[in-house]
Amino acid sequence: MQKKYLEIKDYLMERIRSGEYKPEQAIPAERELAAQLGVSRMTVRKAIEELMYEGLLIRRKGSGTFLTTAKSSKPDLLLEAGENAVKIVSCKLCSEGSYGYKMLGLDPSRSYWRLRRVRRIGHQPYAYEDIYFHPDFFPTVGREFYTKGLSRMAAESGYPDLTVYEDVEALLCLHNTALLLKVETGSPILQIKSYFSSGDQVMMFCRSYHPGDSYKYQSLRRPL
Amino acid sequence: MQKKYLEIKDYLMERIRSGEYKPEQAIPAERELAAQLGVSRMTVRKAIEELMYEGLLIRRKGSGTFLTTAKSSKPDLLLEAGENAVKIVSCKLCSEGSYGYKMLGLDPSRSYWRLRRVRRIGHQPYAYEDIYFHPDFFPTVGREFYTKGLSRMAAESGYPDLTVYEDVEALLCLHNTALLLKVETGSPILQIKSYFSSGDQVMMFCRSYHPGDSYKYQSLRRPL
DNA sequence: TAGTGGTCTAGACCACGCA
DNA sequence: GCGTGGTCTAGACCACTAT
Numbered sequence: 001m002q003k004k005y006l007e008i009k010d011y012l013m014e015r016i017r018s019g020e021y022k023p024e025q026a027i028p029a030e031r032e033l034a035a036q037l038g039v040s041r042m043t044v045r046k047a048i049e050e051l052m053y054e055g056l057l058i059r060r061k062g063s064g065t066f067l068t069t070a071k072s073s074k075p076d077l078l079l080e081a082g083e084n085a086v087k088i089v090s091c092k093l094c095s096e097g098s099y100g101y102k103m104l105g106l107d108p109s110r111s112y113w114r115l116r117r118v119r120r121i122g123h124q125p126y127a128y129e130d131i132y133f134h135p136d137f138f139p140t141v142g143r144e145f146y147t148k149g150l151s152r153m154a155a156e157s158g159y160p161d162l163t164v165y166e167d168v169e170a171l172l173c174l175h176n177t178a179l180l181l182k183v184e185t186g187s188p189i190l191q192i193k194s195y196f197s198s199g200d201q202v203m204m205f206c207r208s209y210h211p212g213d214s215y216k217y218q219s220l221r222r223p224l
Numbered sequence: 225m226q227k228k229y230l231e232i233k234d235y236l237m238e239r240i241r242s243g244e245y246k247p248e249q250a251i252p253a254e255r256e257l258a259a260q261l262g263v264s265r266m267t268v269r270k271a272i273e274e275l276m277y278e279g280l281l282i283r284r285k286g287s288g289t290f291l292t293t294a295k296s297s298k299p300d301l302l303l304e305a306g307e308n309a310v311k312i313v314s315c316k317l318c319s320e321g322s323y324g325y326k327m328l329g330l331d332p333s334r335s336y337w338r339l340r341r342v343r344r345i346g347h348q349p350y351a352y353e354d355i356y357f358h359p360d361f362f363p364t365v366g367r368e369f370y371t372k373g374l375s376r377m378a379a380e381s382g383y384p385d386l387t388v389y390e391d392v393e394a395l396l397c398l399h400n401t402a403l404l405l406k407v408e409t410g411s412p413i414l415q416i417k418s419y420f421s422s423g424d425q426v427m428m429f430c431r432s433y434h435p436g437d438s439y440k441y442q443s444l445r446r447p448l
Numbered sequence: 449t450a451g452t453g454g455t456c457t458a459g460a461c462c463a464c465g466c467a
Numbered sequence: 468g469c470g471t472g473g474t475c476t477a478g479a480c481c482a483c484t485a486t
Contacts, residue, residue, distance in 0.1 A: 003474070029452060040476045045453085061453050062483030227455070253471065264457045269472085285472045286464035 004039055008047035011037070016056055016067060026064040027057070228263055232271035235261070240280055240291060250288040251281070 015021045027033075030048065034041040048065055051057045059065045239245045251257075254272065258265040272289055275281045283289045 064452060288471060
């Protein structure tokens with residue numbers, strides 16, 4: 001016997017995918033769904049909760065449960081992400097927040113570059129990045145260093161000036177990254193901190209989190 | 225009036241921090257706690273669920289609820305992470321899995337370097353990384369490129385040979401990254417993909433996830 | 449004021465683990 | 468077989484939102 005809340009989740013997902021429920025619009029109320037489907041309200045809530053964690057629904061107290069702007073579930077978005085439509089949100093020399101200068105090994109009086117960018121598929125943002133740069137980063141790193149990736153935004157932004165492409169609203173990806181990745185609920189998620197250096201100086205720092213169970217490690221004394 | 229489940233969460237956290245509940249040992253059963261504290265079992269479950277999401281507790285059906293090996297909550301670990309005790313788990317030239325060669329722009333017949341490392345505080349692992357390198361990465365990137373950070377492991381591992389430091393069990397960080405970071409439940413989490421290139425060739429690729437609400441973007445036409 | 453989601457209750461039965 | 472967590476019910480009251 002399938003769990004009821006999973007059946008209800010499937011029921012809702014089908015209506016989301018089919019277009020019966022429309023982006024940014026409310027779905028039926030919890031009590032209404034419960035009555036309609038002949039289950040308890042708490043069972044409906046559990047199904048909605050999982051879909052919320054997957055980023056498909058958002059609940060607003062006193063108002064209702066709404067579809068997000070996502071057309072499909074996050075796992076699909078992730079798979080299609082190869083296109084890499086990167087848009088810069090902002091790039092500024094700043095000193096606000098202690099995180100940047102701490103991680104770059106700067107004293108609090110020095111400012112650093114903070115670059116924010118969004119990746120999208122079509123108009124759909126699916127990723128957002130926040131990257132701290134040492135104030136000397138751009139001058140010290142050769143132009144050829146950034147023809148792509150991390151640096152494409154630097155090239156596109158035309159350091160040291162910057163054009164903001166547009167304001168964006170990052171896609172709500174609620175906290176359940178495990179579900180987001182179709183990883184079993186309860187699977188590990190692991191933190192990553194990346195930094196890149198030139199000489200002894202940390203020049204870039206980036207915070208991140210990884211779903212853990214795709215990283216089953218193995219040990220070797222020597223590479224193959 | 226404080227929510228009851230938050231009061232119970234505090235109650236449990238206090239007992240975890242004080243050492244009354246010990247690592248890897250079971251805490252009282254849900255029904256027992258409910259009776260003891262004079263609340264419904266569902267309320268206890270909600271409190272336990274949040275602590276599970278924070279990585280402090282793990283529930284085992286038919287067996288009980290146990291403390292993980294974490295001594296303190298993950299947010300504390302994150303703050304102390306400056307030490308960067310990095311241990312390499314494995315580094316191998318491999319072709320398994322389609323992700324690596326796809327993202328590096330290789331054809332399936334070519335293999336790539338996959339490096340896995342763990343960051344720890346003392347003996348406590350708190351982060352795990354999985355990084356893909358283009359097979360030409362090490363030869364093309366100058367030695368001075370990696371004296372720290374991303375590259376420290378390359379230096380420490382003495383490319384192309386490698387010594388595995390030890391096998392490690394990554395800390396279970398359950399799926400609620402929002403709670404993990406003391407971000408409000410329901411806050412967005414955003415995906416990051418990083419890659420670094422040399423010339424036109426993507427040389428390194430890394431998958432990651434970010435808690436979203438520390439990244440309130442702002443737009444500027446021009447950096448300050 | 450009416451309707452919504454958020455919390456909470458006091459039960460119930462189930463599947464699982466362990467002795 | 469017993470205790471555990473997992474699911475589910477049929478209510479209840481609250482805080483919040485929109486009208």
